[in-house]
Amino acid sequence: xxxxxxxxxxxxxxxxxxxxxxxxxxxxxxxxxxxxxxxxxxxxxxxxxxxxxxxxxxxxxxxxxxxxxxxxxxxxxxxxxxxxxxxxxxxxxxxxxxxxxxxxxxxxxxxxxxxxxxxxxxxxxxxxxxxxxxxxxxxxxxxxxxxxxxxxxxxxxxxxxxxxxxxxxxxxxxxxxxxxxxxxxxxxxxxxxxxxxxxxxxxxxxxxxxxxx
Amino acid sequence: xxxxxxxxxxxxxxxxxxxxxxxxxxxxxxxxxxxxxxxxxxxxxxxxxxxxxxxxxxxxxxxxxxxxxxxxxxxxxxxxxxxxxxxxxxxxxxxxxxxx
Numbered sequence: 001x002x003x004x005x006x007x008x009x010x011x012x013x014x015x016x017x018x019x020x021x022x023x024x025x026x027x028x029x030x031x032x033x034x035x036x037x038x039x040x041x042x043x044x045x046x047x048x049x050x051x052x053x054x055x056x057x058x059x060x061x062x063x064x065x066x067x068x069x070x071x072x073x074x075x076x077x078x079x080x081x082x083x084x085x086x087x088x089x090x091x092x093x094x095x096x097x098x099x100x101x102x103x104x105x106x107x108x109x110x111x112x113x114x115x116x117x118x119x120x121x122x123x124x125x126x127x128x129x130x131x132x133x134x135x136x137x138x139x140x141x142x143x144x145x146x147x148x149x150x151x152x153x154x155x156x157x158x159x160x161x162x163x164x165x166x167x168x169x170x171x172x173x174x175x176x177x178x179x180x181x182x183x184x185x186x187x188x189x190x191x192x193x194x195x196x197x198x199x200x201x202x203x204x205x206x207x208x209x210x211x212x213x
Numbered sequence: 214x215x216x217x218x219x220x221x222x223x224x225x226x227x228x229x230x231x232x233x234x235x236x237x238x239x240x241x242x243x244x245x246x247x248x249x250x251x252x253x254x255x256x257x258x259x260x261x262x263x264x265x266x267x268x269x270x271x272x273x274x275x276x277x278x279x280x281x282x283x284x285x286x287x288x289x290x291x292x293x294x295x296x297x298x299x300x301x302x303x304x305x306x307x308x309x310x311x312x313x
Binding site for chain 2: 019020022027031035036039040043049052053056057060061064065067068105109110112121123124126127139140143144147158162163165168183186187190191193194197198
């Protein structure tokens with residue numbers, strides 16, 4: 001059974017509660033859990049293994065330095081991701097003056113045409129992809145590459161909302177953005193990932209069928 | 214599907230599909246989208262592919278793990294943690310009780 005984002009969220013909140021209460025073992029478990037999460041988030045945002053290691057370590061130092069600012073354990077996730085995200089921005093090798101790349105909605109609307117009076121749209125057959133299908137290696141790779149290839153402002157939103165399971169409000173707080181901006185960026189990020197998966201499903205049916213069998 | 218299918222409506226709703234999946238739209242808009250989907254198989258198929266995309270992203274698990282934490286760094290982190298705990302306890306002790 002796959003653990004849900006909700007399960008993981010409750011476990012992290014409980015861990016934060018134990019950490020703030022000074023319970024034995026909480027420090028070790030907290031460091032391992034959040035260092036891994038911050039490292040993985042940073043790896044896709046920064047794109048460099050060494051930077052991600054440093055961001056994870058620097059984030060933990062800042063977390064323990066500012067621990068008195070964490071009043072509610074329920075807020076542990078947005079609180080840590082905000083620290084991690086800001087640390088990431090300082091670490092990234094791209095110039096802060098580089099133009100921000102935005103995806104446009106139009107590029108993701110599949111081409112439509114009329115055929116025998118009905119609308120036809122060019123998309124793959126997604127019905128072969130069962131919901132309960134655990135991600136096999138190849139599919140996991142396609143999803144990872146699709147996320148990694150997103151422009152930064154879309155990638156961060158998708159990682160926080162869909163991969164880490166933060167709410168729209170929490171994501172907006174982490175990224176210092178409005179909730180409307182989060183929703184717009186998330187939709188475009190999902191459309192871009194969907195497009196990559198659609199290309200994959202159409203271009204590699206043999207691989208797909210082998211994976212799903 | 215009606216003979217004169219309203220492609221403009223498909224385009225308008227296309228922008229709202231993620232919010233529809235996330236149940237973040239007003240009920241009236243949800244009902245409009247549901248009605249359109251019932252009448253437009255291409256939009257319904259597209260929405261299904263988007264729903265599966267979101268599901269795949271939610272199930273995505275990273276394979277990369279950070280290198281083990283060095284002992285020196287762990288000691289420094291623990292020292293900061295213990296200092297923060299002491300500060301929290303001192304702050305809690307300073308909070309006046311109900312009878313003070």
